[in-house]
Amino acid sequence: MSVAQPALTVAPPVRLKPQRSVGLIIVYALTAAALLLLTVYPMVWLLIGSLSDRDGGYSVANYIELHDKFGAGGVLINSWVFAFGAAAAATITGVLLAVLVARTDVPLKKLARFSAILAFVSPPWLTAMAYVYIASPNAGLVNQLFDQIVGIKPFDIQSMSGMIFVTALFLYSFVFLTVEAALSSVDGSFEEAARVAGARPLRVIRTVTLPLVTPAIVSATAFSIIIAWGLFAVPAILGMPARIYVFSTQLYLFLSSFPPRLELAAAMGVTFVATALVVGMLVWVVQRRRQSNSFAVVIGKGARAAAVPLRRWRPVAALFIVLLSLLSVIGPYLVVLWMSLNTRWFGNASLAGLSLANFDYVVRQYFAFWQISGNTLRIAAMEVVIVLLVATAVSYFTRRTKLRGRFLLQGAAMYTLLVPSVAFLTAVMWAWIGAPIALYGGLTLIAMTQAARSLPIATRNIGDGFGQIDRSLEEAARICGAGRLRTLATVTLPLLRPVLLAAFTVVFLSALRDLNTPLFLGGGSTKSMTLSVLIFQFWSETRIGEAAALTIILLSVTLAIFLPLSRTFSRGY
Template identity: 75%
Template sequence: MVAIPAPADATSRLPRQLGLCILFGATAAVLLVLTVYPMIWLLIGSLHGKSGYGFSHFLELREKFAFTSILVNSWVFAVGSAGLALLVGITLAVLVSRTDVPFKRLARMTAILAFVSPPWLTAMAYVYIASPNAGFANLLLDQLFGVKPFNIQSMGGMIFVTALFLYSFVFLTVEAALASVDGSFEEAARVSGARPFTVVRTVTLPLVAPAVVSAAAFSVIIAWGLFAVPAILGMPARIYVFSTQLYLFLNAFPPRLELAAAMGVIFVATALVVGLLVRLARRQRGRSFAVLAGKGMKAAAMPLGRWRPAWAAFVVLVTVVAVAGPYVVVLWMSLNAQSFGGFSFASLSFANFHYVIFEYFAFWRITGNSLTIAAMEVAIVLLVATLVSYFVRRTNLPGRTLLQGAAMYTILVPSVAFLTAVMWAWIGSAAGLYGGLLLIAMTQAARSLPIATRNIGDGFGQIDRSLEEAASICGAGRARIAATVTLPLLRPVLFATFTLVALSALRDLNTPLFLGGGSTRSMTLPVLIFQLWSETRTGEAAALTIVLLLITLALFLPLSRAFRRIH
């Protein structure tokens, strides 16, 4: 008998499939370390006590630390911030997408700047303006009318400042949804005689209800994870929420890691309940109606008539209150030799800049730390998110859905709860990662993976598979197809994701503050800014904030030009 050789493509397919499975396993192992392993340790830490496993730490929280008031404060802060952000963000999105309001480009630019600006910048600015005793506005009104009406260091102040950050997320989400809605539904309502407000209330907003629900839920979760605003505005007034109480537990002597773990578990459980409610709401909403048409007509801009100047003033007011005003105030603080209350041009100088750049002993090392962490985070996120998206979109391997879930679920976990989990996982590990730059980059990467995975996955979905199939017919393997066809087509999406992740890395305060161990070896610029502010060195903190913004601009202005050339 003569042996008949197997076809060449069949013999070559085996090592290709083996290599793909090995890469899949490696990606799963990385995700296990980044996202799953810390959460296992958070649960272990919350249950482990001196006499074994139990619920003693949860009972101690309830009995000794006024946990009920912290829980109420956290809900009031998160829901209030999200509610105000929804009101402003949805209003602006409808005005920009569906009316003839002026300054549309200004509204979009303001939302982008508010989204990428560090939350502590706005908090610092409003402390300078409206702190109860030394705020500039209060001192001015006290001299004129004998009253000090503003108190930004309150629950209302925390909600207001946080909403100025969150509204941008709501605006960008809802405006994107409005851009994809068929305008014929709204045109039909207007032709039938419905007034503009009625059209928006009964047609426009119901069509984008899933986007509104998602924006509301994620705004609540983001607010729960914020630390800078509650720390700067709430802690001086002894108003504690989840994030600030966790910070106090972790900075106690000795650190109360077990109580932090117990609170973190409650934190995560609360967020998961919100996520479940959102899922149920979206499913119920999806059953109530469906858009039958594909890409439809663009809705005509509704005339605002005599209300046009008032809504234009609203757009300008949001710009001033959310972005322009805080930036100007922080710049003034950085140049002012007086900490609070002064408004004299004679006191302006570059002394604060000179100190933080040339006299502070560790400035250049700390700047290098920030850039190193950003570079490592970007590398981890782009590699892992691209592989996960490839496995989900371009293979039929079993377990790819679980892989995607491991990459995406951290979006439902509030930031400080996840940081507590990372501390439990690595603080006593023989790997020696705690307090180092690599662990900070890994943790920030785990937090950035959901958005990166979604963006890159959408990029894969926009690539016509016929291009890859043509390369396969010509004999190219998976690796060659990915290198010569898929990745070049993904380049704009990868570049946009790179920019978003790097911006997030440079402004992140929570991760290096909780995981850096307080050493200049792992300190970053946001942590140094927070440290200077905590020491009431407000001018130096403001100057360093301006320096961080200038570094960010110096990095990303050339990159934005390159992105436009790629696109």
């Protein structure tokens, strides 16, 4: 190799300088400070708030008042019935669908997956509004139809069962996505072994498949409960007119009464955070026990299980998928579209009455449309930046360094998963209402709060992304002479790009559809209002057509962002 040799023996202009890790420590401190501000500080205030009485002293008076007011009944019972009912219905539907899609020859798998992802990204209030139109006790479309034919109005969506039904139609997607992902990572050979041992397909699913994904099912159910506790839109739209109050709506009443009962709200928040922590502990216990039984084998070599033939049940299963898609996504979308094109409400609607008047009103005549749209996008943009920076930093520290306290950092980023949304909002109010920095009522605080809510899922996904990058890819760069920063910029982040893109999408979409945060923290002025709050306001003023038209606009923006990325998303999730 006479060609190569001269080139390689020329003395190299080596310019390697040792890099100190001072920069790393600075980033670490900044991340810790950001997390303190975003997630820890508010929760401290929630506890302080719940213990402060009106004279400026500290006591448990709020808890006693809460107990006297509600005792063990009313709101407490309703919240449990609502959350458990919705989570149970969502789990049964979601697991059934996941098994069908991941393990059988059911047709329409694409439809099932696509509707689930759409149900996951579309705002819960959309479904609630659609079902009020379809099945409200008096004027609901279907009820009127039945009334004309058989003289009864059978459906009442504005009831506990209605709330559970609508919430389950949204939560099932969360269970489905979690369990289906777990099922596809289970090695097919476990099930083949059971088949060879003589078990029939159904028995295999019952005795092998489901037990293997029990941890995923348990955690999906538990988080469904916590999500349901934090859900405001559905109980507000369906429950409040019928005077059915749950945790979130009762909290809203405390905060919007005059004078606001912030300290009662805090006490109630602490109560539910505590119960949610118990639920979280249960999940942790179940998963730990599973792990100690070395269920780690679940990560297999990727051989997929052969699809179980459904034979004569195939049409039934297909019908189930069609019905679910219809009820959860297609139906509500069409109904809301219909609502947005009508200027008259309920039974009087007709094809001849269709017009774009509602769209014209909200876009061209409503005075603050552009300001509010601008707010929405600015909040979403700020939130995405905060979440991606903090989540990437936390994942880097936990997965790539041995710095002391890195798991504390991770805990601070993840624990808000266990805090019901409205309880966290109460905490943020307590933390910032009298604070020397005037963030309250502004866009920044809304973005920060939403960021705190999105951090757990982003941190988990990005952390998993780091886990999938073989360490030696980064070590090779270090050996070649690149410092930590250069390695991060030229190797780690480029390899992480699909995961970051997926996290970006999830966070951005959740920011667009979030109602709770801007509603509770916005203070009612158009200066800090978002589209979702405006929609809710229109709805409260029974300006149904305008609310629907805005929903359609928001949904179009959502789909425009989401659809091009949906492939990456379903893989990254």
